[in-house]
Amino acid sequence: xxxxxxxxxxxxxxxAKATLQVPEAKLVAICGRNTxxxxxxxxxxxxxxxxxxxxxIDRENVDLTIICTPHPAHRDPAVTAxxxxxxxxxxxxxASTLADCDAMIxxxxxxxxxxxxxxxxxxxxxxxxxxQAIDDGKIGQPxxxxxxxxxxRDEAYYRSDPWRGTWEGEGGGIxxxxxxxxxxxxxxxxxxxxxxxxxxxxxxxxxxxxxxTAVAVVKFKNGGIGNILVSNSQKPGIxxxxxxxxxxxxSVGVQTDGGAMFIAGMSSxxxxxxxxxxxxEGETEKLADWKAEDxxxxxxxxxxxYFFTEQIADFCAAIxxxxxxxxxxxxxRRVVALFTAIYQSTEIDQVVKVS
Numbered sequence: 001x002x003x004x005x006x007x008x009x010x011x012x013x014x015x016a017k018a019t020l021q022v023p024e025a026k027l028v029a030i031c032g033r034n035t036x037x038x039x040x041x042x043x044x045x046x047x048x049x050x051x052x053x054x055x056x057i058d059r060e061n062v063d064l065t066i067i068c069t070p071h072p073a074h075r076d077p078a079v080t081a082x083x084x085x086x087x088x089x090x091x092x093x094x095a096s097t098l099a100d101c102d103a104m105i106x107x108x109x110x111x112x113x114x115x116x117x118x119x120x121x122x123x124x125x126x127x128x129x130x131x132q133a134i135d136d137g138k139i140g141q142p143x144x145x146x147x148x149x150x151x152x153r154d155e156a157y158y159r160s161d162p163w164r165g166t167w168e169g170e171g172g173g174i175x176x177x178x179x180x181x182x183x184x185x186x187x188x189x190x191x192x193x194x195x196x197x198x199x200x201x202x203x204x205x206x207x208x209x210x211x212x213t214a215v216a217v218v219k220f221k222n223g224g225i226g227n228i229l230v231s232n233s234q235k236p237g238i239x240x241x242x243x244x245x246x247x248x249x250x251s252v253g254v255q256t257d258g259g260a261m262f263i264a265g266m267s268s269x270x271x272x273x274x275x276x277x278x279x280x281e282g283e284t285e286k287l288a289d290w291k292a293e294d295x296x297x298x299x300x301x302x303x304x305x306y307f308f309t310e311q312i313a314d315f316c317a318a319i320x321x322x323x324x325x326x327x328x329x330x331x332x333r334r335v336v337a338l339f340t341a342i343y344q345s346t347e348i349d350q351v352v353k354v355s
Contacts, residue, residue: 001316004029004062004086006053006077007069008041009161011091015066016045018308024316028060031077053077057084064315066118067091070163071171075100078115079107087114089315089325093180094332096171098340098355101333108329116315116325117332119184120307123314124273125294126254127185130244134189138280139246145190145218145226146244147182149174149257151237158208165208173210175200175339179230182256183335184327185242186228192221192334193354198342203233216342218354228342243277253277272298 003019005012008030019027031050032038042049050056057065065081067074067090074095078088088108094117095101108115121127134142163169170176175183187193198216205212212233218226240257258271272295278287311327318325337354345352 001025001063001319002028002061003064003066003312004031004056004060005066005068006031006081007067007073008032008034008038009068009070012041012066012068014305014308015068015091015312016041018305019066019312020045021305021309022313022316024320025064025312028062029056031056053080054084057081057086062086063319064089064312066312070161070169071096071176072100072169075103078104082107082111082113082115085111085113087315087319089116089118089312090329090332091118092184092332093117093176093336093339094329095336096176098333098336101329101336105329105333114315114318114325115329116311116327117329117335118308118311119181119327119331120311121181121185121256121273122188122327123307123310124254124256125297126273126275126290127242127256129275129290130242130252130254131188133252133280134244134246138283139244139250139252140248141222141224141246142190142244143224143247144245145186145220145224145242147179147186147226147228147230147240147242149179149182149230149240150234151178151232151240151257152235153178153205153212153232155205155207158205165205165210167209170210172339172343173200173202173208173212173214174230174232175211175214175342178232179214179228179339180335182230182240182242183228183338184331185254185256186218186226187331187334187338189242189244190218190220190222190224190226193218193226193338193341194221195219195351195353196338196341196345197351198228198345200342200346203231205233214342216345218338241276250280251277252280272303
């Protein structure tokens with residue numbers, strides 16, 4: 001599978017390194033508007049730099065294009081790549097607006113190509129273990145889902161790229177940039193959301209326009225409820241957690257992030273993702289062993305790229321097997337619909353339907 005990247009920024013380097021670890025994939029090209037930056041990226045990885053997406057996909061016979069541009073700039077290159085005949089994987093979130101999501105999904109349908117969104121935490125062993133337990137009925141119907149993401153972003157972080165911290169350039173704050181991974185896991189475990197009441201605030205970042213903190217209560221189609229608490233305003237960075245409590249009284253949970261929040265191209269992942277809650281009858285004693293196993297595995301891999309590699313490998317397999325990737329464009333849209341509803345709810349101070 002020939003793979004190309006669009007947008008030679010920080011996260012593109014992670015995808016380039018991850019692609020090099022996929023046996024059935026070959027990194028062939030990078031496309032960007034900044035010629036000097038694109039050429040430097042191409043030279044570093046021994047690939048070809050382009051400024052035109054159609055030209056790149058045609059000349060390099062690209063099978064899969066990974067979009068690494070800022071969030072509000074996902075739609076146009078994704079639609080162009082799909083129309084040019086490539087399958088497309090978009091960095092999270094799928095977009096910053098539902099209109100952009102729908103444009104990409106429709107373009108994929110018209111082109112007969114697959115569209116996916118990066119959500120590599122679904123490939124964590126601890127996260128897959130939770131999903132398997134839910135699928136096996138071990139907690140009964142998921143009744144209560146909670147996510148907590150508490151961390152810190154300083155002024156240097158927001159100044160590191162001109163688009164950060166602005167509505168126009170980033171499309172939002174913590175809900176759009178840092179929280180989509182946890183939001184995706186919540187929806188993966190709990191199912192379709194129907195209504196939300198949410199509030200966002202900028203607590204202590206006066207030099208940005210967008211939210212650094214948000215809370216919400218969510219209703220789900222299955223009758224369950226959820227609670228969201230996310231913040232970039234807590235020093236030092238603390239933890240990201242996703243917990244699901246079932247109707248039979250059993251609970252499962254994962255600490256997806258620990259120590260400090262990961263910043264692509266600027267920091268490393270400090271602590272392994274581990275199950276931190278497991279009260280399924282007959283399995284509680286397994287928790288310590290799972291933590292030890294997952295921590296040992298974490299110490300054997302490059303955690304900044306390994307799970308990108310897993311998702312890219314799945315997408316390549318999906319193309320080869322003629323099936324959708326494990327994480328689709330529709331999955332990405334659900335996350336955007338949820339944070340869009342939280343923004344809308346704050347604006348009108350009412351419960352909002354998630355559409």
